[in-house]
Amino acid sequence: MRKFSPAAAENALARQPWDLLRPLLDGVSDDPAKTLERLRHYARLLFDWNRGVSNLVSHNDEPRLVERHLFESLAPARFLKESGCERFVDFGSGAGLPAVPLAISGVGSAWTLVESRRNKTLFVRKVKQELEMKHLDVLTGRLEMVVDENREALACDGFTSRATMTIAPTLMLAKDIVRPGGRAFLWKGSRYIVEMREDPEAWGEFWDFETAHEITEGLNVCAVFIRK
Numbered sequence: 001m002r003k004f005s006p007a008a009a010e011n012a013l014a015r016q017p018w019d020l021l022r023p024l025l026d027g028v029s030d031d032p033a034k035t036l037e038r039l040r041h042y043a044r045l046l047f048d049w050n051r052g053v054s055n056l057v058s059h060n061d062e063p064r065l066v067e068r069h070l071f072e073s074l075a076p077a078r079f080l081k082e083s084g085c086e087r088f089v090d091f092g093s094g095a096g097l098p099a100v101p102l103a104i105s106g107v108g109s110a111w112t113l114v115e116s117r118r119n120k121t122l123f124v125r126k127v128k129q130e131l132e133m134k135h136l137d138v139l140t141g142r143l144e145m146v147v148d149e150n151r152e153a154l155a156c157d158g159f160t161s162r163a164t165m166t167i168a169p170t171l172m173l174a175k176d177i178v179r180p181g182g183r184a185f186l187w188k189g190s191r192y193i194v195e196m197r198e199d200p201e202a203w204g205e206f207w208d209f210e211t212a213h214e215i216t217e218g219l220n221v222c223a224v225f226i227r228k
Contacts, residue, residue, distance in 0.1 A: 012047065012062065013040060013043055015063070016063075016064075016065060016067070017066055017067060018036060020066060020067060020071050021066065022036065024074040024075060024077055025105055026078070027078050027081065028077045028078055028105050028107060029105050035104060035105055035106070038131055039070060041131060042096070042100055042127055042131065043065055043066070043070070045123075045126065045127055046095055049095075049126070053119070054119040056094065056095035057069065057095060069097050072098070072162075072187065073101040074098070074101050075213070075215040075222070076222035077107055079213050079222070080102060080158065080185060081106070083158065083183050083224075084157075085108060085157045085182065085183055086157060086158070087108065087155075087156040087157055087158065088102075088107075088111045088160055089112045089114065089159050089177060090111060090112070090113045090114065090159075090160045090161065091143050091160070091161040091164060091173070091174070092114070092116075092161055092163070093120070093124060093138075094117075095123060096123070097162055098160060098187065099113050099136075099160060100127055100133075100136070102160070103133060103135065104131070108158060109135060110135050111135060112137045112138075112139060112156070113136065113137070114139045114143050115138070116140065116142045117140075118140050121139070121140040124136075143173050144173055147173065147176050151176060151177065156177055156178055157178065157179050157181070158178075158183055158184075158185065159174045159185065160184075160185045160186075161184075161185075161186050162187035167198070167203070167223070168195070168199040168202060170184070170186060171225060172203055172206075174227075175203075175206040175207065175227065178227045180228060181226065181227060182226075183210070183225065183227070184224070185224055186224075187215070187221075188212075188220065188221055190218060190221075192212065192221055196223075205228075206227065209224075209225055210224040210225060210226050211223075
């Protein structure tokens, strides 16, 4: 795989619209400047791994990493913070999106990231080590298997998932670990309403739909559900 030279990586990062992220940190981060520095460190690690080890995101997404991945991860950060949820489980974390940017920004006090692909969990473990994120744990495996084996350890009041399964099966998995009164935050496309109409009797027994926060106009939302 083609590696970025240090200079090329820095130039690629410098061209990104980092100022887009600053307003998203208001009311979330205690130190937005330091948070942006840590987000940039995370992005640099992702670039290096993406080019030198294995694909984490599409190479076409590299020039818009901030706009495409970090912005979308952090857009609902204030709402997650205001929810009062502290212990989060992130399903299908991939390269740590949205969990790592949210954890860096100050959302939650404990995060468990569940991802089935070992190359991606190895990367997130490197991020944890490099950024000294002691409140972040990483599990390799499919969520349904991990839940069966670690149900009590995964008990949480916040659940996140970005670009994984449709709403109904995701909520049916999450119901086993999210405490009553907890919330599921699902990053979805514009078809989220269509997805909500799929098997509503099943997931509706355990969840109430609360709201959907717009992430990008007319395209993506963060749909929020409350555990009954």
